[in-house]
Amino acid sequence: MNVIECRGLSKRFGRTVALHDLSFSIKENTITGLVGPNGAGKTTLLKIAAGFLRKTAGEIKVFSSPPFNNLKVSANTFFVDDNMALPATLNLSETLDAARRFYPNWDHRLALRLFDYFSLNPRQLHKNLSKGMKSTFNMIVGLSARCALTIFDEPTVGMDAAVRKDFYRALLQDYLQHPRTIIFSSHLLKEIEDILEEVLLLREGQKRLHLPADQLREYAVGLRGEEDTVKRFTAGKEIYRREQFGKNSIFAAVRNSFTKTELQEACAAGLEVLPVSAEDLCIYLTSRSRGGIDDVFNRN
Amino acid sequence: MMSLTETSLWDAVKKQYVFKLQSYANFFVSLVIVQLVALLFSAGGMAGTSGIGWNNILVEVKLYSGTGIFIFTVLCTLANSVILTLPFYRNIDFSFVGSRLSGNMANIGFLVTAGLFGGITATLGSILLRNIHYYTGGGGEILKSFFMITPGELVTGMAVAVLYLILFSAAGYFAGLVVQLHRSLLVLFPALIVGLIFYEAANEQIRIFSRLIEFFVFERSPFHFSLKIILSASLLWIGAILLSNRKEVR
Numbered sequence: 001m002n003v004i005e006c007r008g009l010s011k012r013f014g015r016t017v018a019l020h021d022l023s024f025s026i027k028e029n030t031i032t033g034l035v036g037p038n039g040a041g042k043t044t045l046l047k048i049a050a051g052f053l054r055k056t057a058g059e060i061k062v063f064s065s066p067p068f069n070n071l072k073v074s075a076n077t078f079f080v081d082d083n084m085a086l087p088a089t090l091n092l093s094e095t096l097d098a099a100r101r102f103y104p105n106w107d108h109r110l111a112l113r114l115f116d117y118f119s120l121n122p123r124q125l126h127k128n129l130s131k132g133m134k135s136t137f138n139m140i141v142g143l144s145a146r147c148a149l150t151i152f153d154e155p156t157v158g159m160d161a162a163v164r165k166d167f168y169r170a171l172l173q174d175y176l177q178h179p180r181t182i183i184f185s186s187h188l189l190k191e192i193e194d195i196l197e198e199v200l201l202l203r204e205g206q207k208r209l210h211l212p213a214d215q216l217r218e219y220a221v222g223l224r225g226e227e228d229t230v231k232r233f234t235a236g237k238e239i240y241r242r243e244q245f246g247k248n249s250i251f252a253a254v255r256n257s258f259t260k261t262e263l264q265e266a267c268a269a270g271l272e273v274l275p276v277s278a279e280d281l282c283i284y285l286t287s288r289s290r291g292g293i294d295d296v297f298n299r300n
Numbered sequence: 301m302m303s304l305t306e307t308s309l310w311d312a313v314k315k316q317y318v319f320k321l322q323s324y325a326n327f328f329v330s331l332v333i334v335q336l337v338a339l340l341f342s343a344g345g346m347a348g349t350s351g352i353g354w355n356n357i358l359v360e361v362k363l364y365s366g367t368g369i370f371i372f373t374v375l376c377t378l379a380n381s382v383i384l385t386l387p388f389y390r391n392i393d394f395s396f397v398g399s400r401l402s403g404n405m406a407n408i409g410f411l412v413t414a415g416l417f418g419g420i421t422a423t424l425g426s427i428l429l430r431n432i433h434y435y436t437g438g439g440g441e442i443l444k445s446f447f448m449i450t451p452g453e454l455v456t457g458m459a460v461a462v463l464y465l466i467l468f469s470a471a472g473y474f475a476g477l478v479v480q481l482h483r484s485l486l487v488l489f490p491a492l493i494v495g496l497i498f499y500e501a502a503n504e505q506i507r508i509f510s511r512l513i514e515f516f517v518f519e520r521s522p523f524h525f526s527l528k529i530i531l532s533a534s535l536l537w538i539g540a541i542l543l544s545n546r547k548e549v550r
Contacts, residue, residue, distance in 0.1 A: 051399075052549045053548045069399050069546075071397070074307075074312075074394075074399060079394075079550075085395055086392065089323050090322070099396055
């Protein structure tokens with residue numbers, strides 16, 4: 001069953017197009033990473049799925065219903081981001097108790113244990129927390145709510161590296177024990193790719209890729225070496241990135257449609273065959289120019 | 301698959317209502333503080349103080365009234381109802397389970413509760429004012445017309461105060477949402493209201509606000525009065541729900 005189904009989804013804010021003709025579906029019980037550069041439409045998409053924003057055109061269904069202003073979707077979706085509005089009068093422990101009453105699947109033991117582990121002060125007010133602590137607290141509420149669809153929109157804002165690592169572990173552990181559908185938007189693909197099963201890459205409001213995470217790692221390959229040789233091997237292939245190294249040496253990232261023998265030939269011809277990490281691939285696929293930032297400096 | 305939970309509208313409203321009572325307890329505290337301040341002002345004899353003298357006798361008449369407490373309560377209730385419409389407070393409704401309808405209904409429930417609380421405390425405040433003067437004597441004779449009131453009158457007074465507060469909070473809630481339709485309305489809407497009041501004061505033919513006041517204040521039948529208030533408040537609530545039902549949040 002698909003938890004989210006999108007067909008031709010578009011969203012405009014005035015004259016700005018945030019999402020354009022977006023179609024994809026997210027299967028139940030998967031962890032999907034939503035990645036893309038700033039302004040790609042990640043948050044807009046997630047807020048439409050959570051029922052906060054209205055679509056402009058096309059179709060989106062969450063749990064087979066249109067999500068906007070839908071109580072059923074709201075009851076089964078938890079949306080975590082860094083500006084979750086919470087009453088300024090409640091301390092953290094009171095906020096946990098309040099959240100608990102809303103969610104029948106709420107796991108209070110987990111909430112308290114995570115609370116303890118991250119040494120949050122139950123008496124503190126949410127508004128007085130540091131950015132990282134706020135994110136940690138929001139994440140705890142999001143995990144403990146045990147909603148069938150849990151959306152994390154840039155959940156690690158302000159967290160230090162250690163807390164981020166713990167968070168990824170906690171997320172994975174809880175997901176394995178209580179499978180559910182999780183969407184995780186982040187800029188730090190390198191950090192989260194190990195826990196992701198699917199990656200949905202957006203660029204300028206459109207889908208660029210939607211693949212299982214392990215396929216993404218083999219999606220492209222990098223060739224580095226003498227310019228003419230690289231050009232010979234990459235002829236006719238989809239080139240994602242080309243970078244100049246020194247006078248006569250270049251690096252090219254291309255779609256990995258090589259056979260094993262072709263790659264061996266490339267090596268024999270003096271080329272370095274390099275893997276392209278998922279993160280780099282996403283950067284290549286979403287950058288406006290094939291040369292990246294280098295193009296700004298090479299104006300010949 | 302994590303089982304999908306079913307939530308009825310009524311269920312969500314109840315949960316949000318309880319959440320609001322718990323989180324906005326400070327609204328009630330601020331109301332009581334405002335009432336105490338008003339009590340302090342009223343204790344000095346606020347309205348209609350006058351002195352008459354003939355021959356060598358000077359008679360000073362001081363009018364003590366609980367009206368000041370009530371007016372302060374109305375202002376505080378209006379402020380609270382507008383605050384509830386502010387984006388931050390609306391967004392709180394969407395941190396946990398809720399729809400626009402359930403959030404509005406919970407807000408209405410909260411404002412009705414606040415109206416009950418405010419009306420009862422304001423009426424008790426005026427009783428307290430009487431007690432203060434009774435025991436301190438106020439430095440003179442107390443003219444006892446309207447001083448002693450029967451339990452029946454007390455309850456009627458409370459009910460009227462509660463109904464007025466509910467009407468004002470509904471108006472404030474509606475106005476708060478109207479103003480948010482467009483940024484310019486933040487200036488235009490209050491200007492329009494104030495402008496109309498002045499315009500009406502200057503022109504005898506225009507009778508919008510005076511008719512509105514007569515419609516409620518001059519109603520002698522308790523049943524019709526209650527009906528008028530409840531229907532008017534309901535219209536404002538429905539208006540508020542319609543205004544916010546398509547609104548984007550967060």
